[in-house]
Amino acid sequence: MAKSRKRWVRDLLAKREAVERAVGVPIGDMLGCGHFGCVFKSTSPWVVKLTVDPTEGPIWATILWAIEENAGYGGDGFCRVKDIVRLKPDVGIGVRRKGRALYAIVREEVEPVYKWTPRQDLVPTPFTLERLGGEEQNEARVKEFDDTMFAIREYLAVGRVAQLLDRYRKSRSDWERQRLHHEGLVTGYPGQLRSDANEVLARRAERAAYGMSGPIGGPLGESLVMLAGMNIVLRDVHVMNIGWRIHECIGDDCAYTGSIVIFDPGHTPTAEKREIPERMVANGRWLG
Secondary structure: OEOOOOHHHHHHHOOHHHHHHHHOOOOOOEEEEOOOEEEEEOOOOEEEEEEOOOOHHHHHHHHHHHHHHOOOOOHHHEOOEEEEEEEEEEEOOOOOOOOEEEEEEEEEOEEEOEEEOOOOOEEEOHHHHHHOOOOOOOHHHHHHHHHHHHHHHHHHHHHHHHHHHHHHHHOOOHHHHHHHHHHHHHOOOOOOOOOOHHHHHHHHHHHHHOOOOHHHHHHHHHHHHHHHOOOOOOOOOOOOOEEEEOOOEEOOEEOOOOOEEEOOOOOOOOOOOOOOOEEEOOOOHHHO
16 A cells, blocks of 8 residues: 555645544554555554545454344454444545545554555565465465466456446446446346346356455455345455455454455445544635
């Protein structure tokens, strides 16, 4: 994750104490930024994600609800989440827009699986190499890891088609619908634009998730199968959105630390809106 800072983040942090009161935890040094938000250190084992992805708060709320409804099944494939807060008023971005939803996600810290080199090559992190046996490399563990990465890429392919379906349903012109339909056909998913497309894609995502097995990928596979049972396909599960669990126990909640978890399930619309607390932050330049 590149260490860059967006203007709205810079302006928001000018009111750091007010934001910390709203979020309920300290906000420390920035760890890095993606396209929609930035992650900050907090009190271990927690970090804080500030994001203007309008789907990230709701999908996390849906995931936590689903885990509770399933008596904990499927929970070990996601990093633990302490709190989800919508900071109000929302961030103003652009003259023509009133603002974008601003969420603060207080989540468990994890170690990334991959990193970008200065030459923009994607390589395993030193932590990943250590988990796979260090210099000696544990053959069985490496195979399990490679199989899980292959299954994640298969799952991502289904998620990309689900994104295409989202765009198709929101398109406003016949020309755009025809173009998107053609794109869908050439991806090898000729049935995904039918009325039952969500269910079709969920079953394909489920098959991909079954390829994630063993101590490394098994918990992640269970989580994605659990969501598929609700016809939910995460749109953006890729190697930069997964990390190694490093805290075996947080309070009474314990889980194996040698597994891979999702720490960013964003870009996934949710049909039902779960309740997310809203906390006010004083007006300022960052509000547009």
